[in-house]
Amino acid sequence: MTVSPVAPAAAGSASRDLSRARTALAEAREADDHLLRYSSAHVAALRIAAAVLAVRARPVRSGARRRVQRNAWVLLSEVAPEFGEWATFFAAGATQRAAAEAGLERAVTTREADDLVRAVETFYDLVDSSLHLATQLPLPKYSDSQSVLAQPWMQAS
Numbered sequence: 001m002t003v004s005p006v007a008p009a010a011a012g013s014a015s016r017d018l019s020r021a022r023t024a025l026a027e028a029r030e031a032d033d034h035l036l037r038y039s040s041a042h043v044a045a046l047r048i049a050a051a052v053l054a055v056r057a058r059p060v061r062s063g064a065r066r067r068v069q070r071n072a073w074v075l076l077s078e079v080a081p082e083f084g085e086w087a088t089f090f091a092a093g094a095t096q097r098a099a100a101e102a103g104l105e106r107a108v109t110t111r112e113a114d115d116l117v118r119a120v121e122t123f124y125d126l127v128d129s130s131l132h133l134a135t136q137l138p139l140p141k142y143s144d145s146q147s148v149l150a151q152p153w154m155q156a157s
Contacts, residue, residue, distance in 0.1 A: 011133050013054035018133075021047035021124060028117050035100040038113040041120045042097040045090045048120070048127050049076045049083075055131055056080055082130075086123050 021044045028040035049072045056079040070078075073091035077084040093116065099107030 011055070014051040014131055015133055017047045017051035017054060018124075018128060018131075021045075021051065025117070025120055025124065028113075028120070034110040034113040035103065035105070035108060038093075038100045038108040038116055039097055041113065041116040042090065042093055045086075045116075045120045045123060046072055048124050049073065049087070049090070051131065052076055052080050052083065052127055055133075080130075083123075083127070086126075089119070090123075 024040045024044035024047060028037045028044060031037040031040060053072065053075055057075060071091070073087040073094075076087040096108050096112070
């Protein structure tokens with residue numbers, strides 16, 4: 001199999017996205033609150049998708065008509081069909097993530113939060129190995145006292 005080299009700018013962007021994903025995933029693992037665990041894991045999945053998009057997506061020149069906006073999961077399915085099932089899975093959890101972030105206790109169970117963390121860990125490993133970037137550090141233990149959801153780069157999501 002021939003691997004196309006990744007442009008330096010795309011590799012840098014993807015590496016930053018994977019680093020942010022590792023931070024969010026570490027926070028999810030350490031969170032005592034199942035709502036925070038679910039939200040942080042879902043944010044990590046979005047950051048992982050962003051890494052794939054940074055490497056594989058190509059800008060589209062817009063014509064006279066305005067293009068329909070597509071979310072990260074739709075784009076992921078288009079540019080990396082091998083992750084299409086993952087995109088569908090995570091897109092289905094977006095409503096639960098919003099409810100969890102709103103503090104709705106019944107939106108997510110502890111089991112669902114734990115399952116999502118495990119799924120995101122698997123997704124991370126698959127994406128990391130598929131992107132062929134420089135070796136990534138192992139997933140760190142979370143140590144920052146500020147939630148990933150409060151970070152400035154998260155506010156635009």
